[in-house]
Amino acid sequence: MARTLPQPAREAIEIVTVLQALADPVRLEVIRELSTVTEPRSCSLEAYDVDISAATLSHHWRVLREAGLTTTFVDGRRRWVELRRDDLQARFPGLLDAVLA
């Protein structure tokens, strides 16, 4: 896990941006799938139950990361995504649980 792509600090995460990021069926789905595991998960298209191109999924990862919902790790050619549970819980307690319930 070489480096981490740029992402907002915990205090810089904005509620409107988070809601905008969650307000898309594809992103909500991948966030749900991310929430079922605790370790980082592969970024790749095959790992998710969505019917879009790799380019589009890449766009969604960026939106989620820039909104502060996920962390992306780069490891060679592979990328890994992880939900920022703690940061989100600290910033907006209960929000993620309510959305994913």
Place this chain on the structure above:
Amino acid sequence: MARTLPQPAREAIEIVTVLQALADPVRLEVIRELSTVTEPRSCSLEAYDVDISAATLSHHWRVLREAGLTTTFVDGRRRWVELRRDDLQARFPGLLDAVLA
């Protein structure tokens, strides 16, 4: 309070639609202001701290109502809006609290 404008039944409220409705700064603001009172509140522009036209606010009330977030009552020339707290709490427990906190 003559009639109530059409709105989705509790079971028909969708999470993505609710998130889309909340993911706008103006709508989030008026929802916040609505949440500070328990009775229905006036629909009129002067009653809210937003910098838009009456036509645009009217559009936002429609989006919120159709998403299932609010109920609109018609009484003569006046309209009143109310947060659907119970329906939202039943459908997505904790969501509204988390968003408004």
Place this chain on the structure above:
DNA sequence: GCTATACTTCGATCGTTGTCAAACGATCCA
């Protein structure tokens, strides 16, 4: 070095949406 791999970025398309002014509809009241 070369080539295959894994994902991103670019450029373009096209539907969606936030916005306003103007027109409209309904209601109240003199």
Place this chain on the structure above:
DNA sequence: TGGATCGTTTGACAACGATCGAAGTATAGC
């Protein structure tokens, strides 16, 4: 009945955003 008021709807426009294929970038492995 005729205005004035309150709010919606319509029509138009610009900005945004989801999407894709193609080109680009970095890395692994030979």
